[in-house]
Amino acid sequence: xxxxxxxxxxxxxxxTNKKSLKCEQHLGHNAMYWYxxxxxKPLELMFVYNFKEQTENNSVPSRFSPECPNSSxxxxxxxxxxxxxxxxxxxxxxxxxxxxxxxxxPGTRLTxx
Amino acid sequence: xxxxxxxxxxxxxxxxxSAVIKCTYSDSASNYFPWYKQELGKRPQLIIDIRSNVGEKxxxxxxxxxxxxxxxxxxxxxxxxxxxxxxxxxxxSWVPGSARQLTFGSGTxxxxxx
Numbered sequence: 001x002x003x004x005x006x007x008x009x010x011x012x013x014x015x016t017n018k019k020s021l022k023c024e025q026h027l028g029h030n031a032m033y034w035y036x037x038x039x040x041k042p043l044e045l046m047f048v049y050n051f052k053e054q055t056e057n058n059s060v061p062s063r064f065s066p067e068c069p070n071s072s073x074x075x076x077x078x079x080x081x082x083x084x085x086x087x088x089x090x091x092x093x094x095x096x097x098x099x100x101x102x103x104x105x106p107g108t109r110l111t112x113x
Numbered sequence: 114x115x116x117x118x119x120x121x122x123x124x125x126x127x128x129x130x131s132a133v134i135k136c137t138y139s140d141s142a143s144n145y146f147p148w149y150k151q152e153l154g155k156r157p158q159l160i161i162d163i164r165s166n167v168g169e170k171x172x173x174x175x176x177x178x179x180x181x182x183x184x185x186x187x188x189x190x191x192x193x194x195x196x197x198x199x200x201x202x203x204x205x206s207w208v209p210g211s212a213r214q215l216t217f218g219s220g221t222x223x224x225x226x227x
Contacts, residue, residue, distance in 0.1 A: 005154075031213075042117070043202065044155070044218040052169065056214060076212040100145050100206070100213050 002026055004105035006091050012111045015081060023074040023091030023110045029103075031096055032074040034066060037088040037107070049074060050096065081112045115140040117205050119218025126193050127226050134221045137185040143205040146179060146186050147214065150194035151220075152199045160201075161188070193225045 004025045007113035013019050025032065051066040064084075067076040074091055083110040088109050092102040126132045138146075147162035161169040163177045163186065164168045170177050174193075179186040190197055200222050203217040 040219075042219045043204075043215075045214055045216070048214060094213065096213070101147065101159050101162065102213070102215060104149075105160070106156050 001054060004093055004103050006089075006105035006108050008108060010042055010099065010109045010111075012083065012113065013078070014113050015083075017081075018077070019091055020081040020109075021091075023076075025072055025074075025091075025093040025103070025105075027093060027095075027103060028032040029093035031094045032068060032071070032072050033078055033092040033094075033102065034074065035090040035092065035104075037090055039087075043090070047076075051059060052064045079108075081110075083112050086110055086112045115143055115205055115207070115216040117203060117216050117218040119203050119221060121221060122219065123222045123224075127223045128193060128210060130194060132190045132191055132193055132197070132225075133183065133221055134157050134188045134189075134201055134203070134223070136187070136205075136218050137183075138205040138216075140205070141184065141186065142207045143180075144179070145206045147204050147215070147219075148177060148188050148205075149202045150199045150206065151202065159200060169219060190223075193223075195227055198223055198225045 007022045009109050017110045021080040031050045036044045046060045068076040088107045090107045094102045144165040149157035150160045151157040152166045174191045176189040200220045202220050203218040206213045206215045
């Protein structure tokens with residue numbers, strides 16, 4: 001699969017588990033984003049990275065910890081989550097030099113038991 | 114911060130009819146307005162966008178209009194087809210630095226009835 005990929009596609013975890021979501025973009029973009037999509041709610045921006053530097057943290061609880069080792073990879077580390085954190089987590093990327101279009105990955109469907 | 118409201122939340126139209134989805138935004142500094150389509154179980158995909166220096170943009174059966182004074186923008190789909198059935202999201206953004214932040218509307222579930 002080209003473009004923006006995410007793994008795993010589905011994840012079930014208990015509240016005491018630690019897991020990580022991975023996003024990879026093959027588009028040569030320099031900005032990457034994490035979004036949370038819950039049922040019947042707007043897409044919520046969680047984190048923004050530009051050239052590996054975090055430029056925004058939209059009041060996200062510390063149980064979500066992002067990591068961006070390079071412009072192509074983005075991780076979301078999860079620990080001690082709550083059932084209300086169950087949602088679709090979408091990664092996106094864009095280039096700030098030539099355009100604004102954000103390209104989304106397929107998402108990780110997370111269920112917290 | 115920016116706030117985007119989108120209406121209606123659900124919309125059913127007969128195949129061949131037109132569909133209109135409306136969004137309003139709060140931050141007059143917003144200057145970029147994309148529309149995304151998300152089919153069931155799939156990722157959001159950009160279908161059309163408009164910038165604040167343009168009032169209207171068309172791409173085949175899809176058009177977007179922007180009224181900066183009133184701070185609202187609309188998506189128009191003509192000659193709707195069953196494959197147009199999906200959730201449509203509007204968004205507004207500005208550039209606080211060098212990476213855009215998109216604020217999304219709550220989405221419109223469009224159903225095109227055969």
